[in-house]
Amino acid sequence: MKLNSEAKKIYNQIAGEIKKRIILKESLAYLERFSPTNDKREILKRQAYFKENLKLVKPEMRNLLLKIKPIRFRKNFLYDRLLVVDESELEKAQALGVCEVSTEPLEGYDLILSTIGYGIDVDLSVGDIAPELYIMPLWENRETLEALARIGELTGEGSVAGEILEGLKELDEVMKRKGLIGDLDELIASEEKRLNEKIAEKLEKFSLTLSGKELLEFLNELKSGNYEAIFAHFSEVEGDILSEINESEKKLSETLGFTVELFSRENLYPVEVSAEQIELLRHELEKELKVELYLKSREILEKVKPLLPKLKEELKRAYELEFLRAVKEFTEGFTFPEIVEGGIAFINGRHLFIERPQPVSYVVGNVKVTFDGTNGEKVLILTGANSGGKTSLLELISQIIILAHMGFPVNAENAYVEPLDELFFFRRKKSVYGAGAFETALRGFARSLVREGKKLILIDEFEAITEPGAAVKIIGELLKIAHEKGFYVVIVSHLGEDLMKILPFARVDGIEAKGLDEHLNLIVDRQPKFGVLGKSTPELIVQRLYHKKRGKEKEIFERVLGAFRS
Numbered sequence: 001m002k003l004n005s006e007a008k009k010i011y012n013q014i015a016g017e018i019k020k021r022i023i024l025k026e027s028l029a030y031l032e033r034f035s036p037t038n039d040k041r042e043i044l045k046r047q048a049y050f051k052e053n054l055k056l057v058k059p060e061m062r063n064l065l066l067k068i069k070p071i072r073f074r075k076n077f078l079y080d081r082l083l084v085v086d087e088s089e090l091e092k093a094q095a096l097g098v099c100e101v102s103t104e105p106l107e108g109y110d111l112i113l114s115t116i117g118y119g120i121d122v123d124l125s126v127g128d129i130a131p132e133l134y135i136m137p138l139w140e141n142r143e144t145l146e147a148l149a150r151i152g153e154l155t156g157e158g159s160v161a162g163e164i165l166e167g168l169k170e171l172d173e174v175m176k177r178k179g180l181i182g183d184l185d186e187l188i189a190s191e192e193k194r195l196n197e198k199i200a201e202k203l204e205k206f207s208l209t210l211s212g213k214e215l216l217e218f219l220n221e222l223k224s225g226n227y228e229a230i231f232a233h234f235s236e237v238e239g240d241i242l243s244e245i246n247e248s249e250k251k252l253s254e255t256l257g258f259t260v261e262l263f264s265r266e267n268l269y270p271v272e273v274s275a276e277q278i279e280l281l282r283h284e285l286e287k288e289l290k291v292e293l294y295l296k297s298r299e300i301l302e303k304v305k306p307l308l309p310k311l312k313e314e315l316k317r318a319y320e321l322e323f324l325r326a327v328k329e330f331t332e333g334f335t336f337p338e339i340v341e342g343g344i345a346f347i348n349g350r351h352l353f354i355e356r357p358q359p360v361s362y363v364v365g366n367v368k369v370t371f372d373g374t375n376g377e378k379v380l381i382l383t384g385a386n387s388g389g390k391t392s393l394l395e396l397i398s399q400i401i402i403l404a405h406m407g408f409p410v411n412a413e414n415a416y417v418e419p420l421d422e423l424f425f426f427r428r429k430k431s432v433y434g435a436g437a438f439e440t441a442l443r444g445f446a447r448s449l450v451r452e453g454k455k456l457i458l459i460d461e462f463e464a465i466t467e468p469g470a471a472v473k474i475i476g477e478l479l480k481i482a483h484e485k486g487f488y489v490v491i492v493s494h495l496g497e498d499l500m501k502i503l504p505f506a507r508v509d510g511i512e513a514k515g516l517d518e519h520l521n522l523i524v525d526r527q528p529k530f531g532v533l534g535k536s537t538p539e540l541i542v543q544r545l546y547h548k549k550r551g552k553e554k555e556i557f558e559r560v561l562g563a564f565r566s
């Protein structure tokens with residue numbers, strides 16, 4: 001469906017409203033599939049899609065969909081492992097591009113994998129050689145998996161995410177230890193501190209009591225350099241300290257799942273662990289965990305790999321559901337239009353961008369609904385009160401037409417829409433006057449009449465940019481052409497009375513002010529009266545002044561008011 005630039009602006013406004021509600025950027029692309037189309041079958045297909053899918057969206061889904069993040073499996077090169085293969089497999093192995101490959105074992109790798117018995121046995125597949133490339137993204141996106149599992153329950157479409165999560169539980173233990181390696185410095189420093197405090201406390205409590213005889217023996221041993229005997233006196237406290245150290249190392253070993261020997265047995269106090277020692281331990285631990293992580297990942301991957309294609313589909317579906325959720329939020333209270341022939345009609349349409357709008361019904365052409373005063377006219381002249389809502393009605397018609405051609409529900413209680421090839425909206429240009437503006441507008445209007453096809457042309461006050469006399473002639477002729485070609489036209493004009501005379505096929509509708517409220521403000525009925533020329537507001541303004549003024553002035557307004565009534 002073709003839209004001219006103003007009609008496109010309305011489409012963009014609508015698209016903007018939907019986009020505003022879409023939280024996941026991956027979901028935005030879905031909107032592009034719904035640009036307005038003149039193809040009736042396509043519109044009906046889209047309607048069927050929305051009817052079926054919008055009902056799957058539940059309010060609880062919003063928070064779940066918010067958690068969805070893309071799960072990307074990237075083919076990174078893993079420098080920690082070496083794959084040893086037979087000469088004949090070398091090329092194929094290198095082509096996998098996930099790690100170094102060699103025909104013989106080499107030093108400097110944490111993991112040695114092999115197809116010929118040099119290390120852990122593997123097949124020549126990425127899943128076997130680098131299962132972490134699949135498992136780590138899954139592990140890091142457990143929140144997404146949890147959300148997918150729950151979404152699957154809510155839609156009733158099910159999910160493989162639960163099963164994958166179950167498999168990933170096998171990694172809990174290894175990953176917990178991996179986390180501890182990150183905190184190794186703090187872990188050891190705090191153990192060191194605790195141990196030193198404990199030893200200091202013990203030393204403080206320790207006192208050496210010797211009897212006179214023992215003291216003499218002690219001095220003799222000292223003289224003869226018999227240190228062992230001297231140390232024996234202190235062995236009690238030394239034993240205590242050693243058992244504290246042992247205890248501490250045992251605790252660390254349990255925490256890290258690895259036998260740790262960190263503290264010196266030579267210099268017992270203060271206990272000190274050097275940075276190099278920690279680094280060495282870290283390296284050892286990392287190496288061991290790498291192997292464990294590799295083995296576990298491989299085991300889990302074997303179980304979950306067949307589920308991954310479905311998972312990919314589910315992720316896509318989640319993005320689609322987020323799009324649908326936004327559509328549902330935007331179209332709350334809307335209805336699907338009936339796709340018909342013969343024109344456009346809607347009952348109680350509500351302007352999208354006016355707060356608490358008065359619902360308006362309207363008909364262009366000959367569709368199922370008829371209103372008093374209408375007779376299937378295709379060319380309509382909309383007249384009436386200033387600020388009555390004429391421009392807003394043209395906008396409302398455009399909104400309903402555009403949404404209907406997108407296959408969306410529309411902002412009305414009921415609607416009947418014929419698929420159109422083109423929609424034109426010519427806005428009144430308030431700021432430009434003169435021949436230039438007139439020429440541009442005239443050209444635009446004429447151009448809209450050239451091509452054949454089904455079209456609706458909406459024009460807002462064309463005459464504002466030229467003299468009324470000439471305007472009647474120009475508009476009159478152009479509308480005759482539109483009528484001959486069977487186009488639908490709604491034109492806002494203050495020249496309704498003159499146009500009526502020369503365009504017998506056209507219907508004139510009027511938006512009228514109902515009167516004045518108790519504060520003498522205009523009350524406008526936004527619903528046009530069909531086949532009725534809109535009573536102009538000046539009369540009401542005069543009436544207002546007549547009511548407000550006193551004395552001589554009141555008399556003047558009374559006379560003016562009389563002129564309206566005669």
Ligand SMILES: Nc1ncnc2c1ncn2[C@@H]1O[C@H](COP(=O)(O)OP(=O)(O)OP(=O)(O)O)[C@@H](O)[C@H]1O
Pocket residue numbers: 351354356357358359360385386387388389390391392393526
């Ligand atoms: N259906 C409606 N319900 C509530 N308010 C409305 C409705 N239609 C229009 N309005 C409000 O009335 C005001 C005037 O609307 P609009 O500009 O469409 O009138 P108009 O008849 O085109 O005016 P003008 O004669 O100046 O061109 C706007 O503030 C608009 O928000």
